[in-house]
Amino acid sequence: MPKTKTNLEERIAEASYVCGRCGSCRNVCPVYQEIKWESSSPRGKITLAKDVFLKHKHNKMTEFYTQRLLECTLCGKCEEICAAGIHTRGLWLDLRESLRETGRLHPNFRHLGEQIATTHNISATANEYRLDWTDDLDDFEVPQSKDGSEVAYFVGCVSSFYPQLADIPQSIVKILEQAPVKYTVLGGEEWCCGFPLISAGMSGEAQELARHNIEKVRALRVKTLITGCASCFHTWSQEYPLLLGKSKQDLGFEVLHVTEYFARLLQEKRLMPAGLSETVTYHDPCDLGRNSGVYEDPRVILQAIPGLDYVEMFHNRELADCCGGGGNLQMVDSGLSQAIAGRRVRAAVETGASILVSACQQCVQTLRDAARKEKLALEVMDVTELLWQVLDHETGGERNE
Amino acid sequence: MEVFLKEIFGSRMTTDPFELEQYTKDIAYIPPILVRLLAKPWPRAVVQAEESREIACLMQWAFQKRIPVTVRGGGSSAYFNSVPVQEGIVLDMNHMQGVGAVHMAGKAEEPAVWVQAGTTWYDADERLRRQGYTLRSYPTSAPAATVGGWISLGGFGIGSIRYGPLREQILGVRAVTAGGEIAEVDNPGLKSEAEASAGGGGLCFDDFFGMEGTRAVITEAHLTVRPFPEKEAHRVLAFRDVRPTGRMIQELGQVSSVFNVHFSSPTFVAALHKKGYASELPQERYCLAVDLAGRQTEVEEALRTIRREVQVLGGEVLATEAGEAEWISRFKALRLKQTWPSLQAAELLLPVEHFAAFEEALTKLAKQKHTVVVTYAHLVSPETVLLMVLFPSDELNTLRYLGDLSFISRIYALGKLYGGKPYIIGLWNTSYLSDIYTSKELKRRWERKQRLDRPNILNPGKAYKAPFFLSRSVFRLGMGFLGMLCPFVRAGRESDA
Numbered sequence A: 001m002p003k004t005k006t007n008l009e010e011r012i013a014e015a016s017y018v019c020g021r022c023g024s025c026r027n028v029c030p031v032y033q034e035i036k037w038e039s040s041s042p043r044g045k046i047t048l049a050k051d052v053f054l055k056h057k058h059n060k061m062t063e064f065y066t067q068r069l070l071e072c073t074l075c076g077k078c079e080e081i082c083a084a085g086i087h088t089r090g091l092w093l094d095l096r097e098s099l100r101e102t103g104r105l106h107p108n109f110r111h112l113g114e115q116i117a118t119t120h121n122i123s124a125t126a127n128e129y130r131l132d133w134t135d136d137l138d139d140f141e142v143p144q145s146k147d148g149s150e151v152a153y154f155v156g157c158v159s160s161f162y163p164q165l166a167d168i169p170q171s172i173v174k175i176l177e178q179a180p181v182k183y184t185v186l187g188g189e190e191w192c193c194g195f196p197l198i199s200a201g202m203s204g205e206a207q208e209l210a211r212h213n214i215e216k217v218r219a220l221r222v223k224t225l226i227t228g229c230a231s232c233f234h235t236w237s238q239e240y241p242l243l244l245g246k247s248k249q250d251l252g253f254e255v256l257h258v259t260e261y262f263a264r265l266l267q268e269k270r271l272m273p274a275g276l277s278e279t280v281t282y283h284d285p286c287d288l289g290r291n292s293g294v295y296e297d298p299r300v301i302l303q304a305i306p307g308l309d310y311v312e313m314f315h316n317r318e319l320a321d322c323c324g325g326g327g328n329l330q331m332v333d334s335g336l337s338q339a340i341a342g343r344r345v346r347a348a349v350e351t352g353a354s355i356l357v358s359a360c361q362q363c364v365q366t367l368r369d370a371a372r373k374e375k376l377a378l379e380v381m382d383v384t385e386l387l388w389q390v391l392d393h394e395t396g397g398e399r400n401e
Numbered sequence B: 001m002e003v004f005l006k007e008i009f010g011s012r013m014t015t016d017p018f019e020l021e022q023y024t025k026d027i028a029y030i031p032p033i034l035v036r037l038l039a040k041p042w043p044r045a046v047v048q049a050e051e052s053r054e055i056a057c058l059m060q061w062a063f064q065k066r067i068p069v070t071v072r073g074g075g076s077s078a079y080f081n082s083v084p085v086q087e088g089i090v091l092d093m094n095h096m097q098g099v100g101a102v103h104m105a106g107k108a109e110e111p112a113v114w115v116q117a118g119t120t121w122y123d124a125d126e127r128l129r130r131q132g133y134t135l136r137s138y139p140t141s142a143p144a145a146t147v148g149g150w151i152s153l154g155g156f157g158i159g160s161i162r163y164g165p166l167r168e169q170i171l172g173v174r175a176v177t178a179g180g181e182i183a184e185v186d187n188p189g190l191k192s193e194a195e196a197s198a199g200g201g202g203l204c205f206d207d208f209f210g211m212e213g214t215r216a217v218i219t220e221a222h223l224t225v226r227p228f229p230e231k232e233a234h235r236v237l238a239f240r241d242v243r244p245t246g247r248m249i250q251e252l253g254q255v256s257s258v259f260n261v262h263f264s265s266p267t268f269v270a271a272l273h274k275k276g277y278a279s280e281l282p283q284e285r286y287c288l289a290v291d292l293a294g295r296q297t298e299v300e301e302a303l304r305t306i307r308r309e310v311q312v313l314g315g316e317v318l319a320t321e322a323g324e325a326e327w328i329s330r331f332k333a334l335r336l337k338q339t340w341p342s343l344q345a346a347e348l349l350l351p352v353e354h355f356a357a358f359e360e361a362l363t364k365l366a367k368q369k370h371t372v373v374v375t376y377a378h379l380v381s382p383e384t385v386l387l388m389v390l391f392p393s394d395e396l397n398t399l400r401y402l403g404d405l406s407f408i409s410r411i412y413a414l415g416k417l418y419g420g421k422p423y424i425i426g427l428w429n430t431s432y433l434s435d436i437y438t439s440k441e442l443k444r445r446w447e448r449k450q451r452l453d454r455p456n457i458l459n460p461g462k463a464y465k466a467p468f469f470l471s472r473s474v475f476r477l478g479m480g481f482l483g484m485l486c487p488f489v490r491a492g493r494e495s496d497a
């Protein structure tokens, strides 16, 4: 359903009226944990939303309040714990939409919107360079929009355009080759999934992207769409049906995160991991775990690796802490995002792990930067990178040191 | 003032109205017209303490200048307990978080731990679990409520039936007095003679419990804890009538492994069902969620005892999943607000033997008033239940909301008939002080307060004396008047039901 101004305001008013101001959401919020002022807590923000939208005290929508609304990673932990069962993450998105409706769009969000409208991706690079990350792959050609494929791999903007993360899509296609799987990528026909726009409160702009992407994948007549990006996965599986007013089944193909797909391949014994003697912990990406419900598959992959000593971080699964990289927070306050990431990597080190694994490029990048800044002896990698390194392929299955 | 506070607290002090406004509220909505009449809730500054020394400096200065200081934990209370009534400074304790190492202490050589006052009960439990221990009791607001906050209020919640009131689980408290002295006070009942020492700052152990931050600022508490139990079990018992439910609650008070008993009225369950919650609970039944913990054999024996008793009383034990689901949602009572976003509430301690009779009388009263009431309760000792009575109101309609306030006083009056009394005082319940304490007790409380805080700067306006408009006679008049508003707003009530 399109988010019109009236139904947006009604929804915000309704949700804020339900809030009991109990404060259960306060202490779990990664932003409140850093800022520590009540106005930065979910409860504080909802209290003001109630004044503005339910009680029509519009003068309370100040610049500072607007800033507070954007100081949020959309991690959804407040929703998990909310004593009144409020869908707070949806409320934060509605509030961002309302900021945009009333001309309060953050300048960096506006710039992002213009960028995506121009290049169809989050970078300034033209979209036809989407497959630059395949340049180093000498052993095989990555098939592009290939007819008769079973699986389409939706790479995502971060994997496609950030060379420092190219290892992730490369590992994914190498694994697909090894299984082997009849797969294809969309190349320049893949557009940004729209997640950054939805997070910015610009879901209207995301609709065109959604329609385009769905049409292109449908044209391939694949059975399955996989993606390695937790946010792309969330958008495809949860937001596209909402944006287009359709059900998941209407897409005409199943949508899986690569960890779900690779766990399946492992179960079918199409992938055989060799050993790894390291202690490894896993960070649940908010968009894969709490916001999409995938918790077990990444763990299944890690636990299938012989010799790997798997340890959980204390806050895991539904209660996992955010890496700080979500909700476009880096565009609003990069220092805050880094501080949140710092907490998470320190928690990883507390487990005794030498490797912190995640299943999202954005999380990997944010946590990797944090581990470096904190000078921690902690390697941060994507689960697909680790899986490729331990697979029993032509290198003998041992991890390349 | 600003210069002084900045010097101590640096960026952890604010006078920005945007921030201050957040500290003018707690969980209950009070119409601005009443707030204006009875309180000055806007603090002049909020400060966030990180250590006792900062609090000591603040208190010495405030004591000398006679500036009120209101201590705030999670702000999850409902009677303006942590909202200033006479402006001044709000002391936000949420930076003081941390849990020490579990060690053996006290007369009984029990596992115990020092916990900082700004730690939430939920976090404290989580950190204890990492050490293989868990809390003995905690409030159902555990994710929000701080250690200092619950010590300062009722101290009854989950686990109380097994381990008694919070007072009995604390070996000692570290605090800062109103005059700014740092003190440590032991629980004389729980300390070994060798450990027991005279309290510092003239404080004694009872100056903390239920004192609403009026006698000292708690900075740390020495909590006794329990090892993680060998076995936990969760069940729901359902009854058609309230009388056998009341009997069952009484019986459960005698079963040794019982850790928690939670009662839900059929109206409470129906309101949750409306929004798709608690589907595991049957309609039109009085439900008791019973949680057990202990050694495997004890828990199993207790389950057998419970089954027998339920059969005798004509109830049923629901499938295990129902018990698990209720346990998982033990912090989520506010989901009721999905059905009625605006609620008013009365919270009572009631003798368990009169629980069923009170419920029946309350249902009758609600019918007369053309409203629906929902109740839920915890058994907090073999003799007492802590009962929450809620009914829908409408804060967007001030007239109706004010009219509904009079219904709260009717509920308390009814409770009194059955030996009940309000649980918490704060500002709004000061009218009921004489229902809670004898006049001798009131006098002693006030004398003690004056001894420790002569200028009356720690959380003034709460817990001891009613302000003019809440004094007994004025309050009665006011409630009578508000009650007269009720017929005008009845239509709204009937549509809620």
Ligand SMILES: Cc1cc2nc3c(=O)[nH]c(=O)nc-3n(C[C@H](O)[C@H](O)[C@H](O)COP(=O)(O)OP(=O)(O)OC[C@H]3O[C@@H](n4cnc5c(N)ncnc54)[C@H](O)[C@@H]3O)c2cc1C
Pocket (backbone or CB within 6 Å): A022, A083, B027, B070, B071, B072, B073, B074, B075, B076, B077, B078, B081, B082, B093, B117, B118, B138, B139, B140, B141, B144, B145, B146, B147, B148, B149, B150, B151, B152, B153, B154, B155, B156, B157, B158, B211, B212, B213, B214, B216, B217, B218, B219, B331, B333, B334, B459
């Ligand atoms: C959903 C829900 C469930 C609840 N369940 C329960 C329950 O099971 N049992 C129960 O008793 N209550 C319950 N409450 C009420 C409330 O949460 C508790 O009373 C809680 O203990 C308040 O703690 P707080 O940290 O929020 O304190 P606040 O509300 O911030 O303060 C409460 C009082 O304590 C004082 N105070 C706070 N910290 C300190 C300190 N460090 N030193 C001195 N004084 C201090 C304040 O001045 C104030 O008077 C519930 C509330 C909600 C919203």
Ligand code: SF4
Pocket (backbone or CB within 6 Å): A028, A029, A030, A031, A032, A041, A042, A071, A072, A073, A074, A075, A076, A077, A078, A079, A088, A089, A092, A322
């Ligand atoms: S979504 Fe995460 S960051 Fe945003 S308010 Fe909730 S807990 Fe805080």
Ligand code: SF4
Pocket (backbone or CB within 6 Å): A018, A019, A020, A021, A022, A023, A024, A025, A026, A042, A043, A046, A081, A082, A083, A084, A085, A086, A088, B334
């Ligand atoms: S936990 Fe839910 S009800 Fe409680 S303050 Fe937060 S948003 Fe409001």
